[in-house]
Amino acid sequence: MATLGAQRKHKVTVVGSGNWGTTMSKLVAENVKANPNLFDQTVQMWVYEEEVTIPKDSRHYDPSNDKPQKLSEVFNRVHENVKYLPNITVPSNVVGNPDLVDSCKDSTILIFVLPHQFIPRVCDQLVGKIMPFARAICCTKGVDVSEKGIRLMSEAIGMSLSIYCGALSGANIASEIAQEKYSETTVAYDPPPMDSRAPTPKGSPTASQVDLISPSKPVPSARSARLKALPNEYPPLSHENVRKLFHRPYFHVRMVSDVAGVSLGGALKNIIALAAGFVDGLGWGDNAKAAVMRVGILEMVRFGKEFFPDSVHTSTFTEESCGVADVVTSCMGGRNFRCAKMAIERGESIFEIEQKVLNGQKLQGTSTAYEVNTFLKSQGLEQEFPLFTAVYNILEKNVRPEDIPELIEPKA
Amino acid sequence: MATLGAQRKHKVTVVGSGNWGTTMSKLVAENVKANPNLFDQTVQMWVYEEEVTIPKDSRHYDPSNDKPQKLSEVFNRVHENVKYLPNITVPSNVVGNPDLVDSCKDSTILIFVLPHQFIPRVCDQLVGKIMPFARAICCTKGVDVSEKGIRLMSEAIGMSLSIYCGALSGANIASEIAQEKYSETTVAYDPPPMDSRAPTPKGSPTASQVDLISPSKPVPSARSARLKALPNEYPPLSHENVRKLFHRPYFHVRMVSDVAGVSLGGALKNIIALAAGFVDGLGWGDNAKAAVMRVGILEMVRFGKEFFPDSVHTSTFTEESCGVADVVTSCMGGRNFRCAKMAIERGESIFEIEQKVLNGQKLQGTSTAYEVNTFLKSQGLEQEFPLFTAVYNILEKNVRPEDIPELIEPKA
Numbered sequence: 105m106a107t108l109g110a111q112r113k114h115k116v117t118v119v120g121s122g123n124w125g126t127t128m129s130k131l132v133a134e135n136v137k138a139n140p141n142l143f144d145q146t147v148q149m150w151v152y153e154e155e156v157t158i159p160k161d162s163r164h165y166d167p168s169n170d171k172p173q174k175l176s177e178v179f180n181r182v183h184e185n186v187k188y189l190p191n192i193t194v195p196s197n198v199v200g201n202p203d204l205v206d207s208c209k210d211s212t213i214l215i216f217v218l219p220h221q222f223i224p225r226v227c228d229q230l231v232g233k234i235m236p237f238a239r240a241i242c243c244t245k246g247v248d249v250s251e252k253g254i255r256l257m258s259e260a261i262g263m264s265l266s267i268y269c270g271a272l273s274g275a276n277i278a279s280e281i282a283q284e285k286y287s288e289t290t291v292a293y294d295p296p297p298m299d300s301r302a303p304t305p306k307g308s309p310t311a312s313q314v315d316l317i318s319p320s321k322p323v324p325s326a327r328s329a330r331l332k333a334l335p336n337e338y339p340p341l342s343h344e345n346v347r348k349l350f351h352r353p354y355f356h357v358r359m360v361s362d363v364a365g366v367s368l369g370g371a372l373k374n375i376i377a378l379a380a381g382f383v384d385g386l387g388w389g390d391n392a393k394a395a396v397m398r399v400g401i402l403e404m405v406r407f408g409k410e411f412f413p414d415s416v417h418t419s420t421f422t423e424e425s426c427g428v429a430d431v432v433t434s435c436m437g438g439r440n441f442r443c444a445k446m447a448i449e450r451g452e453s454i455f456e457i458e459q460k461v462l463n464g465q466k467l468q469g470t471s472t473a474y475e476v477n478t479f480l481k482s483q484g485l486e487q488e489f490p491l492f493t494a495v496y497n498i499l500e501k502n503v504r505p506e507d508i509p510e511l512i513e514p515k516a
Numbered sequence: 517m518a519t520l521g522a523q524r525k526h527k528v529t530v531v532g533s534g535n536w537g538t539t540m541s542k543l544v545a546e547n548v549k550a551n552p553n554l555f556d557q558t559v560q561m562w563v564y565e566e567e568v569t570i571p572k573d574s575r576h577y578d579p580s581n582d583k584p585q586k587l588s589e590v591f592n593r594v595h596e597n598v599k600y601l602p603n604i605t606v607p608s609n610v611v612g613n614p615d616l617v618d619s620c621k622d623s624t625i626l627i628f629v630l631p632h633q634f635i636p637r638v639c640d641q642l643v644g645k646i647m648p649f650a651r652a653i654c655c656t657k658g659v660d661v662s663e664k665g666i667r668l669m670s671e672a673i674g675m676s677l678s679i680y681c682g683a684l685s686g687a688n689i690a691s692e693i694a695q696e697k698y699s700e701t702t703v704a705y706d707p708p709p710m711d712s713r714a715p716t717p718k719g720s721p722t723a724s725q726v727d728l729i730s731p732s733k734p735v736p737s738a739r740s741a742r743l744k745a746l747p748n749e750y751p752p753l754s755h756e757n758v759r760k761l762f763h764r765p766y767f768h769v770r771m772v773s774d775v776a777g778v779s780l781g782g783a784l785k786n787i788i789a790l791a792a793g794f795v796d797g798l799g800w801g802d803n804a805k806a807a808v809m810r811v812g813i814l815e816m817v818r819f820g821k822e823f824f825p826d827s828v829h830t831s832t833f834t835e836e837s838c839g840v841a842d843v844v845t846s847c848m849g850g851r852n853f854r855c856a857k858m859a860i861e862r863g864e865s866i867f868e869i870e871q872k873v874l875n876g877q878k879l880q881g882t883s884t885a886y887e888v889n890t891f892l893k894s895q896g897l898e899q900e901f902p903l904f905t906a907v908y909n910i911l912e913k914n915v916r917p918e919d920i921p922e923l924i925e926p927k928a
Binding site: 274275276277280281285286287288353354356358383388389390391392393394395397398401402418419422423424425428429430432433436437508509510513514 | 686687688689692693697698699700765766768770795800801802803804805806807809810813814830831834835836837840841842844845848849920921922925926
């Protein structure tokens with residue numbers, strides 16, 4: 105039914121080749137093989153080229169050829185990302201391509217799996233070089249929050265490239281999914297109605313020119329841009345068909361329409377994980393930890409509804425993998441949780457832990473807590489988000505972790 | 517405002533003196549002291565009398581008096597339940613009373629904190645002996661499920677005594693609350709409109725005569741019985757005032773109206789904890805565990821809405837302590853979770869674990885899984901609850917734990 109009359113197939117590019125990008129390529133490649141009527145059988149994976157030396161303990165180590173080689177060449181020869189996802193064989197229909205524009209140029213589906221900070225410059229290079237009716241899915245977690253407003257990664261991609269961009273987020277650890285351990289994810293995909301007669305937008309802004317989405321003064325988003333409809337020769341990109349691209353027996357996908365909620369979940373959970381770590385570090389037990397998680401999920405809901413009232417549904421946070429399940433996973437053993445717990449147990453600040461344990465690398469939770477607090481202050485809404493505000497104030501040593509119950513105590 | 521014109525105060529009895537009952541007495545006693553305009557300053561605690569010998573390591577051990585003594589007498593002398601909640605001092609305004617009827621006879625608020633199986637016979641002894649306009653709160657988790665239907669503990673109490681009965685449930689471990697470690701709970705309280713002129717109902721059924729609530733043929737519940745309104749001399753038992761009886765700085769209370777949802781949460785979570793234990797025992801990691809928890813919470817919602825459509829709200833399970841937080845706690849370290857995990861790791865059945873580790877005591881999760889399955893089968897609804905059904909089938913060795921992802925895979 106879905107492909108009735110469709111003469112063309114969707115071609116897929118995974119933009120990114122780290123451990124999450126390579127994992128995504130693997131599962132997407134399995135799915136294009138399982139759905140040959142919908143998808144072109146070759147998946148392109150853009151590889152940020154670098155020289156790699158195959159380690160001696162790799163099954164691909166060859167003593168007669170142990171000089172540095174190009175990562176993309178090694179990948180295409182051994183079908184394994186020896187540097188970022190070792191010991192996992194990726195299907196041979198994934199082609200590593202070091203040329204960004206070439207890897208994307210005739211694809212109708214672009215899956216972005218890049219570190220946060222690379223997204224603007226990669227998008228800038230692709231402006232005008234992709235199919236005008238392509239669709240994107242952003243698998244990078246996090247949002248840009250500042251005093252001016254909140255910018256979703258998906259919005260940054262979509263506006264920069266003048267295409268629709270959805271989001272994928274869930275309780276997902278790349279290496280576990282690569283090993284085909286069971287997990288779930290949430291894909292948000294909700295393209296607005298598009299005018300099939302509309303010309304390709306010209307002079308699209310670059311990612312760096314894209315304004316922030318301020319809650320007080322929303323700027324035109326990708327939704328209101330003129331997006332080009334998918335030609336009829338292609339199978340429709342319905343929820344059903346998008347799901348077929350990601351869903352695997354070991355990777356269960358639920359489709360939703362709330363892109364903002366899915367994106368916020370992946371960012372705000374890190375603040376909650378810090379709070380859970382503080383409480384656990386005090387030795388207060390699992391009830392206290394569960395309470396902090398519950399309060400945190402409801403603050404996520406409030407945050408989403410306050411700043412994205414047209415898009416966000418409560419259920420995205422309370423019922424989907426990108427919400428409750430990702431919070432649970434992050435608060436059971438994630439890095440933010442573990443470092444916050446360690447800080448309390450050792451009587452050190454979390455910044456000392458970042459220095460000592462993470463070699464100065466910043467936790468996502470600490471930066472998100474500061475960014476969100478700056479934004480909430482600018483909106484005069486700190487009091488409406490007592491847990492997020494408490495985490496910030498604990499980091500700033502304005503309050504103690506022991507004060508959390510009092511600070512988040514609901515008023516009668 | 518709330519007490520304007522009220523000349524009398526509410527007297528409270530805690531029916532039960534185990535570790536949870538004693539903990540409840542402690543916190544309620546603290547709250548009646550904090551709210552002298554609402555509550556009588558003495559809290560009665562019904563003590564199931566038994567002879568106790570104070571252990572040598574107790575701070576109340578007296579070598580000159582180490583013979584067995586009555587539990588209630590020891591309690592009233594040392595203000596500690598030396599047998600069931602040692603080392604916790606209970607305020608001296610709690611009076612241990614071994615006479616059930618005497619402890620309840622002039623109380624307007626009865627808090628039931630008894631083991632499940634004692635509730636019917638205790639209620640039978642109280643019929644006609646309590647104030648006709650008393651209100652009850654049931655703190656015992658669990659529901660009675662059989663082929664015939666589902667009976668909530670609160671309904672059994674309410675119908676037996678012809679009074680209104682709410683429910684309290686949450687991510688609560690008595691000993692942690694007794695130590696004033698922070699946690700949360702949910703109190704469901706939603707009395708129907710009552711006729712203040714109605715006479716006291718005569719010839720109330722005994723608990724054993726109370727019919728089960730069958731989803732196919734609902735029987736008159738306490739809601740439709742003629743309940744006697746609280747006389748105007750008493751402060752109203754609004755959500756605000758009920759909350760004042762339970763809420764403490766270390767024990768945060770959220771009030772809801774969904775008694776069925778709160779009651780179901782405390783029972784069904786144990787099935788989910790078994791599933792989480794199976795998956796964790798397979799070494800599948802935190803993502804898999806979080807996925808099972810998420811799916812389980814949504815099956816709770818479906819179960820509640822299917823069988824208690826007039827009462828149950830999704831948010832009771834997804835947003836309250838009695839739902840999501842209790843599931844989280846139970847799946848982090850509860851007994852059902854630990855035994856299920858151990859069964860998989862050791863390659864033994866959970867019944868062998870019950871024998872070896874619990875000395876033959878049954879896990880709540882296993883009996884609830886069987887009861888719920890019997891009921892679902894009778895309704896022809898096994899397929900609508902794939903996780904609950906999978907747990908039953910794993911216990912029955914009809915399927916393997918490894919099959920869980922396939923069994924709960926959502927259809928596109």
